[in-house]
Amino acid sequence: MEPTTKTETLDIEGMTCASCAAAVEKSLSRAPGVQSALVNFATEKATVQYLPGQASPATLKEAVVNAGYSVTERPPDTSAAERSAETDRQKALAYQKLKRRFWVAVGLVVVIMPLSMLMLWPAMMQRVNVQWLNYLLLLLTLPVLGYSGREFYVSAWNGFKHRSANMDTLIAVGTGAAFFYSLAATVVPGFFTSRGLMPEVYYDTTATIIALILLGKVMELRAKTQTSAAMRSLIGLQAKTARVVRPGGAEVDVPIEQVQLGDIVVVRPGEKVATDGRITEGQSSLNEAMLTGESLPVEKQTGDSVFGATLNKTGSFRFEVTKVGADTMLSQIVKLVEDAQGSRAPIQRLADKVSAIFVPTVVVIAILTFVLWFDLAPVDTRLPLALVNFVAVLIIACPCALGLATPTAIMVSTGKGAEHGVLIRNAEALEKAYQVNTVLLDKTGTITKGEPAVTDFVAPGQDGPRLLQLVAAVERQSEHPLAEAVVRHADDQGADKLTATGFRAVEGKGAAATVDGQAVLIGNRRLLTDEGVTLSPELTAQAEQLLSQAKTLLYVAVAGQAVGLVGVADTVRDTSVAAIKKLQALGIEVVMMTGDNPQTAAQVAGQVGITRYFAEVLPADKAGKVKELQGEGRIVAMVGDGINDAPALAQADIGLAIGSGTDVAMEAAGITLMRSDLNGVVTAIELSRQTIRTIKQNLFFAFVYNTLGIPIAAGLLYPFFGILLSPMLAAGAMALSSVSVLTNSLRLRSFDNH
Amino acid sequence: MDTTAIIVTIVGLGLVAFVLWYFFFSARQAASAVSSSSGVQEVAITVKGGYSPDIIEVEKGKPVQLSFYRNEENSCSEELLMPDFSIRRDLPAFKTTLVELLPEKAGTFPFTCGMGMLRGSLVVK
Numbered sequence: 080m081e082p083t084t085k086t087e088t089l090d091i092e093g094m095t096c097a098s099c100a101a102a103v104e105k106s107l108s109r110a111p112g113v114q115s116a117l118v119n120f121a122t123e124k125a126t127v128q129y130l131p132g133q134a135s136p137a138t139l140k141e142a143v144v145n146a147g148y149s150v151t152e153r154p155p156d157t158s159a160a161e162r163s164a165e166t167d168r169q170k171a172l173a174y175q176k177l178k179r180r181f182w183v184a185v186g187l188v189v190v191i192m193p194l195s196m197l198m199l200w201p202a203m204m205q206r207v208n209v210q211w212l213n214y215l216l217l218l219l220t221l222p223v224l225g226y227s228g229r230e231f232y233v234s235a236w237n238g239f240k241h242r243s244a245n246m247d248t249l250i251a252v253g254t255g256a257a258f259f260y261s262l263a264a265t266v267v268p269g270f271f272t273s274r275g276l277m278p279e280v281y282y283d284t285t286a287t288i289i290a291l292i293l294l295g296k297v298m299e300l301r302a303k304t305q306t307s308a309a310m311r312s313l314i315g316l317q318a319k320t321a322r323v324v325r326p327g328g329a330e331v332d333v334p335i336e337q338v339q340l341g342d343i344v345v346v347r348p349g350e351k352v353a354t355d356g357r358i359t360e361g362q363s364s365l366n367e368a369m370l371t372g373e374s375l376p377v378e379k380q381t382g383d384s385v386f387g388a389t390l391n392k393t394g395s396f397r398f399e400v401t402k403v404g405a406d407t408m409l410s411q412i413v414k415l416v417e418d419a420q421g422s423r424a425p426i427q428r429l430a431d432k433v434s435a436i437f438v439p440t441v442v443v444i445a446i447l448t449f450v451l452w453f454d455l456a457p458v459d460t461r462l463p464l465a466l467v468n469f470v471a472v473l474i475i476a477c478p479c480a481l482g483l484a485t486p487t488a489i490m491v492s493t494g495k496g497a498e499h500g501v502l503i504r505n506a507e508a509l510e511k512a513y514q515v516n517t518v519l520l521d522k523t524g525t526i527t528k529g530e531p532a533v534t535d536f537v538a539p540g541q542d543g544p545r546l547l548q549l550v551a552a553v554e555r556q557s558e559h560p561l562a563e564a565v566v567r568h569a570d571d572q573g574a575d576k577l578t579a580t581g582f583r584a585v586e587g588k589g590a591a592a593t594v595d596g597q598a599v600l601i602g603n604r605r606l607l608t609d610e611g612v613t614l615s616p617e618l619t620a621q622a623e624q625l626l627s628q629a630k631t632l633l634y635v636a637v638a639g640q641a642v643g644l645v646g647v648a649d650t651v652r653d654t655s656v657a658a659i660k661k662l663q664a665l666g667i668e669v670v671m672m673t674g675d676n677p678q679t680a681a682q683v684a685g686q687v688g689i690t691r692y693f694a695e696v697l698p699a700d701k702a703g704k705v706k707e708l709q710g711e712g713r714i715v716a717m718v719g720d721g722i723n724d725a726p727a728l729a730q731a732d733i734g735l736a737i738g739s740g741t742d743v744a745m746e747a748a749g750i751t752l753m754r755s756d757l758n759g760v761v762t763a764i765e766l767s768r769q770t771i772r773t774i775k776q777n778l779f780f781a782f783v784y785n786t787l788g789i790p791i792a793a794g795l796l797y798p799f800f801g802i803l804l805s806p807m808l809a810a811g812a813m814a815l816s817s818v819s820v821l822t823n824s825l826r827l828r829s830f831d832n833h
Numbered sequence: 834m835d836t837t838a839i840i841v842t843i844v845g846l847g848l849v850a851f852v853l854w855y856f857f858f859s860a861r862q863a864a865s866a867v868s869s870s871s872g873v874q875e876v877a878i879t880v881k882g883g884y885s886p887d888i889i890e891v892e893k894g895k896p897v898q899l900s901f902y903r904n905e906e907n908s909c910s911e912e913l914l915m916p917d918f919s920i921r922r923d924l925p926a927f928k929t930t931l932v933e934l935l936p937e938k939a940g941t942f943p944f945t946c947g948m949g950m951l952r953g954s955l956v957v958k
Contacts, residue, residue: 123873166923173908173926234907237882238951242856245909245950296908421914421921434949439856443849450845454838461838482948486914505919 084114085340087136089125090151091118091143099148106146110134113142131341167311174300181297184227184290188283191219195283213265216282224258228289244438246478252442253473254288257281257806260466275459281466288474288810295814299479302821305828306487309494310420314413316369316388321353322346324397342400346391354387354400355407361396365389370408371753372500372762415502415751419493420486424506426774427485430781434478441476441789445469448793464794467806471792475809476785479817484777487824492770495830500753501763508749511733512767514714518662518760519705521719521727522673522680525737525757526659526687527649529720531561533568534630535646537621544574546643550601550635552577552594557584561633564647565601585609589633600636601645612636618644629679656687658757663688665764668713672696672704701727718760735760766830773827777820784816863888863956866897873898878953880913880924881905884944887953893939897955899932912947915955921947 094100100118107116112133118125127139140150235251238244261280268278320332324343338354346352362380367389376392385398386408452465489506496503503509523529538546551569554562579592589602625646633645659669671692673680680694693704705727708715717731728734728748736748737755752759792809796802864886866874874891878884880903891897903924913922918934936957943954
C-alpha cells in the first residue's frame, strides 16, 4: 500500500521554553488533516504527518502562527552543489595566489643562484666587492621571504601561540635560521672574521627552499582537487531547472530550488530528470547509471519512481515531485559519500598518533643535531656545519605525507565507488571489506530476483502461443503474485491480449473464466481434481519432472481437458553466476542461506556454483548463521536486501545491503549497493582491496621517508661516508614526498572492474 | 670543549626542554558550551594557526552547534575533520562555518585539520 500521509518538517521560530513547544505541538495536532505532530524544542523543528488532501505546508504554517510562533522560511536545502561551488571558487582563488607566490620566488631564485655562484670563481671574487654582493643578495631574498614565504611565518607564529606546531613551523624555523645567520654575516662580518670564521651567506639556500616547498604545495593542491573529482562530477549532475506544469496547463521553466512537492514536471527525451518523483503520465526508458552504476537503460511507466539527475532517453513523461533538495536520492548519495570521507580509518591510527607529536619531536632532533655538530665538528667549520644540518633536518621532515596517506585514498575510492553504484558508509567499512574471506548470500532477492517468474510453459500437442493468450487473459484479472508472473511472461512473449469473461477466483486453488467462448481453468492440481479434470500420463510425467526441480506448478485446462503446465520459480539473476565465480576467483568462499527447503536450496546452489549452503533458515536465525561462520574464524560479509536481513547485516563483519534503488538509508549495512545484482559485491571487495593496498603503500612510504630522511639530514652518514644532505636537496625531497603519496592515491581513479 | 661549545650545549638542551614543555606539558584552557534559549549548545571557535578554544566541553544528548570562524588564509586549516562524527568540512577563509552534531556518548573526541596537525577536542560529559 502507498502511504497516504505526507511528512513535513518545519523550522519553528520563537520558542523559548519546553511549554512553547507543547503549545505548538497542540496547535499543529488540532489542525485539520494532521495525523501527528512532534515538536523538538532543542532543534526547533516540528515534524508533522498530514493528509495531503486536507492540509498543506501553508495550512500547517498557519497553525503555528495561530499558536503565536512563526515558521522560518529557508531555502529547501543549502545543497551540496551550492556549497561545493562556493568552496571551489575559494580554492581556485587560493591556487592562483599560491602560483603567483611560487613564480615570484622562482623568478628571484633564478637571479640569486648565479650571483651566489660567483663565489666559486676566485678570479671573479677578486673583482667583486663581497660586502656589496651580500647586500644585493639580501635585497633579492627579502621579497622571497616577505611575499612568497610569508604564509609560513605567519602560520608558524599563529601555531606557536596555540602551542601547536605544523609543517610551516619547520619551514619557518629552518629558513629563518639560515636567513638570520646570513643577515648577521652581511651586516656584521667582522664578528665572524674576528673569530676565524668566513662570513658565509645562505641566501640561495633560503630562497631555493621556499621556492621548492611552494612547488610542492602547488602540485599538492592540484592533485588534491582531483581526489574529489568523482564527487564533484556527481554533484554537478544535478539539473538546474525543471519544466513545471502550472494548474492552467502552461509549462514553465523554473530554477530547481523553486520546485515544490506535488508539482507536476515534464521531461522530454534527452533531458535530465530534475528531481525525484513518480510518473503520472507517459513512459520512457531512463539511464540511471549516475546513481546505480547500471549502464543499461531502465524501462519506466506510470506509477514508477524516477530520480533526479538521471537521463531520459526515449519517451516523454510527466511526474509528480515527491522529493526535493536534500531529500533526493542524489543528495543522499552525496551526503553518504561525504560522511564516509569524513570518517576515520582504523589503519590511520598510528599515523595520527605520530602526526600529533611529529613537529615538536623534529624540532628537538634538529636542536640536538645543531648541538652535536657544534660540539664535535672542527672549530673553524662548526658553526656553518651545525647550521646546515639543523636546517636540513627541519626541512626534510614532513608530516604531510603521513597526514595525506589515508584520507586521499579514501576520498578517491569512495567517490569511485559511488560512480559504480557502491556506497561506502565509512572508512572502517572499507577496511573491513578488505579482510573478508567469506561472503554469505541471502538467496531470495540477492542471488535470485526475489519474485516468481515463468520458467517453463508446457503444452504438448497444443498451439502453445494460443494457449498462452488464453491463460494470460484469465490471469490478467487475478491479483495473485503467480498470476502476475504469468501475465509478465505473456507480455514478454508479445502474446495478443484477449478478453476474459465470467472470471471466478477459487480461493487457494486458482481461477476460472471464459475466453473466446472456451472455459479456461488455471490453478493447482486440486483445482483440476475438484473440477473433475484428469491429467494425461504425459502431463503427469512432465509435472513430476518440474516438481523435482523445485518449481511451483500451475495446471491449465481448456474445455474440461488438461492441456498444459506452467512452471514458476524465483529465477536466478542473469549476473549472479558470473559474480559468484569472480568472488571465488578472488579467493573468497561464497555461502548461501535461504528459508527454502533443502531441495530448492540445493537446486539454486548447484545452478550458481555454490557448494556450501544453509537451507530452511528462519528470518530470526539469519544472524545466528553469520555467528556460526564467524565462530569458524571467518571474516564474514553478509549480503542481503530485506528488512529481515538487518540483524544479520549488523552481525556480519561487514554488511552489504542490496538496495532496490529506493532506500539509500540502509542503517545496518556498511556498504549499500545501488544496483540489484551481485557484481556490486565484487566491485566493493575489489575496490576495498585496492584502496587498502594503496593506503599501506602510502603509509609505508611516508614512514620510511621520514625515518630515513631525518637521520641522513642530521648527518648520520657523514662519519662513515662523508655524505651530508644539502638543505636544498632536503627541500626537494620534502616537496616530492607528499606529492608522491597523492599521486599514488590518485592511481585509484583508474579503478574499473568491468 | 671550549666555553662557546658549553654555552651552545646548555642553551640547546634548555631549548629542547622548553619545546617539550611548551607543546606537550603546559596547561591548556578549556571552554564550556553556552546553551542558547532553544537548548542548543553553541560554541564559537576561531581558527588561526589552531583552534581557540581548543578544548570544548559540552553536555551529552543535547545538540551542539560549533561555529568555526577561520581567520586566516593559510591552507593548513582549510579543512576540518571530526572523524567520530563523520564530518569533513571545508572552512572558507574569513567566513563562519556552522557544524552541527549530536553527542550521544560521553568521552573525548578529537577534531583536527585535514592533515591532523592542528588539534582540538570535544569533551562530552
